[in-house]
Amino acid sequence: xxxxxxxxxxxxxxxxxxxxxxxxxxxxxxxxxxxxxxxxxxxxxxxxxxxxxxxxxxxxxxxxxxxxxxxxxxxxxxxxxxxxxxxxxxxxxxxxxxxxxxxxxxxxxxxxxxxxxxxxxxxxxxxxxxxxxxxxxxxxxxxxxxxxxxxxxxxxxxxxxxxxxxxxxxxxxxxxxxxxxxxxxxxxxxxxxxxxxxxxxxxxxxxxxxxxxxxxxxxxxxxxxxxxxxxxxxxxxxxxxxxxxxxxxxxxxxxx
Numbered sequence: 001x002x003x004x005x006x007x008x009x010x011x012x013x014x015x016x017x018x019x020x021x022x023x024x025x026x027x028x029x030x031x032x033x034x035x036x037x038x039x040x041x042x043x044x045x046x047x048x049x050x051x052x053x054x055x056x057x058x059x060x061x062x063x064x065x066x067x068x069x070x071x072x073x074x075x076x077x078x079x080x081x082x083x084x085x086x087x088x089x090x091x092x093x094x095x096x097x098x099x100x101x102x103x104x105x106x107x108x109x110x111x112x113x114x115x116x117x118x119x120x121x122x123x124x125x126x127x128x129x130x131x132x133x134x135x136x137x138x139x140x141x142x143x144x145x146x147x148x149x150x151x152x153x154x155x156x157x158x159x160x161x162x163x164x165x166x167x168x169x170x171x172x173x174x175x176x177x178x179x180x181x182x183x184x185x186x187x188x189x190x191x192x193x194x195x196x197x198x199x200x201x202x203x204x205x206x207x208x209x210x211x212x213x214x215x216x217x218x219x220x221x222x223x224x225x226x227x228x229x230x231x232x233x234x235x236x237x238x239x240x241x242x243x244x245x246x247x248x249x250x251x252x253x254x255x256x
Contacts, residue, residue, distance in 0.1 A: 048196040048210035055179075057092060057187030066166055066175050066197045072099050073166045074177070076134075080187035092137040092187040094154065096162060098129070102172075106163030107132045114153040114160035115207050121163040121174045122204030139185040154181045154190075161207040164197075171201035176208070 047067070055062050057080040063072035080092040096105050096112050104127040106113045112132035115121075135152035154160065162177040175197030181190040198205040 045199040046196055046205060046209055046211050047199060048194065050194050051192060053192040055094070055188075055190040055192070057189070062192065064177055064192065064195060066164070066173075066177075066195060067168060073103055074098055074105070074162075074164060076179075076190070076192070078188055078190065090137075090139045090185065090187070092135075092183070094134045094136075094152075094181070094188045094190065095131050096134055097131050098166075100167055101129075103164070103166040104129050105132050105165075108153070111153050112162060114157050115163050115176070117159065117161065117208035119161070119163065119207045120204050121165075121176055121207060123202060125163055125165070125174070127163070127165050135181055135183060135188055137183040137185075137188055148185055150183045154179070155183050157181045159193075163207065166197075168201070173197050173199070173201060174203070174205050176205065178208075 055076055055078050059078050062076040064074040066073045075097040077097055078094045082090050106125050107128035110133055112134050134154040138149045140147045158180050164175050177195040178193050179190055196210055
């Protein structure tokens with residue numbers, strides 16, 4: 001009888017221990033879930049690439065690799081063709097070409113918008129899928145003189161931004177590409193002078209923003225504040241375009 005009583009007590013003690021262990025396990029699990037719930041969210045970060053990539057009539061295409069992973073997210077095409085029957089004519093077109101079905105550019109109509117510094121690029125942006133025209137130029141050298149025309153929001157710009165939306169690992173990210181453009185009878189001359197994107201998915205970025213939060217962007221003179229290329233180098237773009245074949249005096253606006 002004493003032995004049976006001892007076994008009963010041992011069984012009761014073992015059952016009690018199991019209950020306590022189960023309670024400890026549940027408490028530890030709850031604490032772990034609580035810690036996970038309180039863990040800080042991923043930190044937003046702006047990645048800025050300072051560069052100077054010339055785009056000339058002979059360049060044809062220029063890759064824009066927002067994340068610098070070796071894969072183009074957007075391509076700038078710059079084509080100049082000569083086509084006329086009785087006089088010399090040249091036509092030039094510069095476009096931005098998204099390289100993923102979900103990559104898009106801030107646009108207006110058939111054109112890619114030339115945004116100023118300080119514009120918020122995010123989910124409320126005017127993004128458009130497909131290929132967007134940036135600038136056009138036409139030159140006609142006829143028997144009665146010459147004529148030059150241009151169209152598009154990028155036809156003569158300094159410190160203007162493409163607002164872009166692109167995909168990283170299946171998630172949407174926003175960014176900007178800063179480009180200068182100068183047109184001439186020899187074609188369209190441009191240069192990419194920097195680009196940036198927000199590492200946190202679906203988080204907005206401000207054109208010209210290179211780090212931190214949008215509130216840290218220099219608001220006093222944002223266009224000049226975002227220039228990293230020396231003025232002499234930046235100015236050479238316009239000089240190159242103007243001296244390509246000489247800008248004619250008469251101008252007209254071609255049909256859009």
